[in-house]
Amino acid sequence: NAGVMQNPRHLVRRRGQEARLRCSPMKGHSHVYWYRQLPEEGLKFMVYLQKENIIDESGMPKERFSAEFPKEGPSILRIQQVVRGDSAAYFCASSPRTRTSGNTIYFGEGSWLTVV
Amino acid sequence: ILNVEQSPQSLHVQEGDSTNFTCSFPSSNFYALHWYRWETAKSPEALFVMTLNGDEKKKGRISATLNTKEGYSYLYIKGSQPEDSATYLCAFIGNQFYFGTGTSLTVIP
Numbered sequence: 225n226a227g228v229m230q231n232p233r234h235l236v237r238r239r240g241q242e243a244r245l246r247c248s249p250m251k252g253h254s255h256v257y258w259y260r261q262l263p264e265e266g267l268k269f270m271v272y273l274q275k276e277n278i279i280d281e282s283g284m285p286k287e288r289f290s291a292e293f294p295k296e297g298p299s300i301l302r303i304q305q306v307v308r309g310d311s312a313a314y315f316c317a318s319s320p321r322t323r324t325s326g327n328t329i330y331f332g333e334g335s336w337l338t339v340v
Numbered sequence: 341i342l343n344v345e346q347s348p349q350s351l352h353v354q355e356g357d358s359t360n361f362t363c364s365f366p367s368s369n370f371y372a373l374h375w376y377r378w379e380t381a382k383s384p385e386a387l388f389v390m391t392l393n394g395d396e397k398k399k400g401r402i403s404a405t406l407n408t409k410e411g412y413s414y415l416y417i418k419g420s421q422p423e424d425s426a427t428y429l430c431a432f433i434g435n436q437f438y439f440g441t442g443t444s445l446t447v448i449p
Contacts, residue, residue: 227383228383266346266429266439266442267429267439267441267442269436269439272436272437279436280435280436315383315384317437328376328386329374329386329437330383330386331383
């Protein structure tokens with residue numbers, strides 16, 4: 225049973241380009257979370273999705289950032305017109321369901337975005 | 341967005357010392373609290389799932405307690421070893437997972 229798979233692991237983009245980060249949750253998991261780790265900071269919640277639904281996007285910047293989790297295929301975090309401040313590690317996590325005692329969240333190994 | 345706070349932010353201890361750190365969270369709408377261990381260049385891994393006020397969990401030399409009424413959890417490490425060096429994250433589970441900023445522990449041999 226493969227874990228949470230993220231790709232690419234490392235991505236370099238020039239300012240103004242688009243970045244697309246993909247996350248395939250663990251088999252059987254229908255909930256996906258995206259977190260961002262900025263240098264010297266902890267994990268900051270960005271967005272929580274279920275298949276074809278955005279449940280909570282309160283942590284997403286209002287502009288340039290979007291996320292989706294289609295019926296088929298991985299979840300995608302998309303950053304348009306990247307700026308230097310977007311450079312960070314982006315972690316995806318999945319769980320079967322949130323509100324079930326004992327269910328923990330499983331993380332991917334992260335995607336490191338560098339904007340030059 | 342909900343605030344989950346951890347203190348201290350970082351900690352250096354000598355091998356063999358015992359240590360503890362704190363996670364503070366809102367006491368309302370509590371569903372569960374998780375502790376995760378995060379080593380550099382790896383993904384965070386779950387240590388404990390705690391759901392009931394007064395819960396105490398233990399795994400080897402690491403243990404955790406939970407007080408949901410006052411909104412805090414303690415993580416204890418007894419007889420710290422260099423391999424315990426990592427960042428320890430707590431996550432408050434309400435509508436979804438809210439992580440604290442972590443406590444970075446360095447155990448000096």
